[in-house]
Amino acid sequence: MRVYLSVDMEGVTGLTDPEEMHHGGRGYDRGCEFMTGDANAVVRGAFAAGATQVLVNDAHGSTRNLRIDRLDTRATLIRGSGKPHRMAQGLVEGFDAAIFAGYHARAGVSHGVLNHTWMGKEIQNVWLNGEICGETRLVAAYAGFVGVPVALVTGDEAVCAEARELLGDVETVAVKQGIDMFAAELLPIEVAQRRIEEGAARALNRLADFRPYVIEPPYTLEVEWNSTAIATACGIIPGTRHNGARRTEFTTADYREIMALFGIYAMIAGQVACGSGVYG
Numbered sequence: 463m464r465v466y467l468s469v470d471m472e473g474v475t476g477l478t479d480p481e482e483m484h485h486g487g488r489g490y491d492r493g494c495e496f497m498t499g500d501a502n503a504v505v506r507g508a509f510a511a512g513a514t515q516v517l518v519n520d521a522h523g524s525t526r527n528l529r530i531d532r533l534d535t536r537a538t539l540i541r542g543s544g545k546p547h548r549m550a551q552g553l554v555e556g557f558d559a560a561i562f563a564g565y566h567a568r569a570g571v572s573h574g575v576l577n578h579t580w581m582g583k584e585i586q587n588v589w590l591n592g593e594i595c596g597e598t599r600l601v602a603a604y605a606g607f608v609g610v611p612v613a614l615v616t617g618d619e620a621v622c623a624e625a626r627e628l629l630g631d632v633e634t635v636a637v638k639q640g641i642d643m644f645a646a647e648l649l650p651i652e653v654a655q656r657r658i659e660e661g662a663a664r665a666l667n668r669l670a671d672f673r674p675y676v677i678e679p680p681y682t683l684e685v686e687w688n689s690t691a692i693a694t695a696c697g698i699i700p701g702t703r704h705n706g707a708r709r710t711e712f713t714t715a716d717y718r719e720i721m722a723l724f725g726i727y728a729m730i731a732g733q734v735a736c737g738s739g740v741y742g
């Protein structure tokens with residue numbers, strides 16, 4: 463059994479603070495250890511359920527967060543910037559299951575800890591084929607495009623609810639209950655990671671229950687930015703339409719282009735936001 467694991471950071475056990483999400487921020491190094499701990503809990507559960515391979519993809523920010531020196535020795539890790547398929551890098555046909563760990567609710571979910579979609583400040587909303595879309599849906603659709611079902615999502619209560627709403631009876635493990643965007647009631651690390659390990663094993667032991675999340679092509683990605691300048695800049699990319707003052711739209715028959723394009727959007731939006739003083 464081949465298992466693919468995409469690990470984000472905002473939904474990792476014990477973390478609530480934006481400082482903990484960025485290199486150089488207070489608590490970041492400890493956050494990386496917790497993130498690696500959550501990944502290892504999935505790896506342990508996966509191998510207990512009969513996995514023969516677990517490929518881990520660091521899916522947060524710089525994608526240089528997971529600690530290779532602490533990773534379970536049975537797994538391998540995709541790390542570093544310049545990955546065209548970003549949060550789904552390495553996810554190809556032939557995997558038996560995809561697992562999302564450390565995920566968070568989409569932008570605008572009030573009790574979602576560190577809720578956002580793709581970028582923390584620059585993106586107000588994302589729609590995929592007309593339906594509101596967070597990162598769980600974005601990556602689940604990628605997995606569906608290559609025929610792989612999502613078996614488990616871990617993060618806060620809000621992302622677990624989002625995953626169940628989207629994917630039906632997918633296995634979920636909540637490691638914290640959001641109070642506000644930056645506040646949550648937390649499970650202790652050991653307890654949370656034991657639950658993740660058990661959840662991974664439970665999910666993979668009932669793999670036959672899960673179906674790939676398939677969206678009918680063509681795929682249309684609409685983004686509402688927080689800045690007219692970002693919409694104008696991203697609208698210059700061939701294929702992307704500047705569709706309203708703060709909106710862009712892109713359509714393709716190859717879902718992988720959606721993920722690749724989002725990476726390019728983030729680069730451009732980051733630059734425009736810095737130049738225009740969006741960050742203050």
Ligand SMILES: [Zn+2]
Nearest residue numbers: 470471472522
């Ligand atoms: Zn993230």
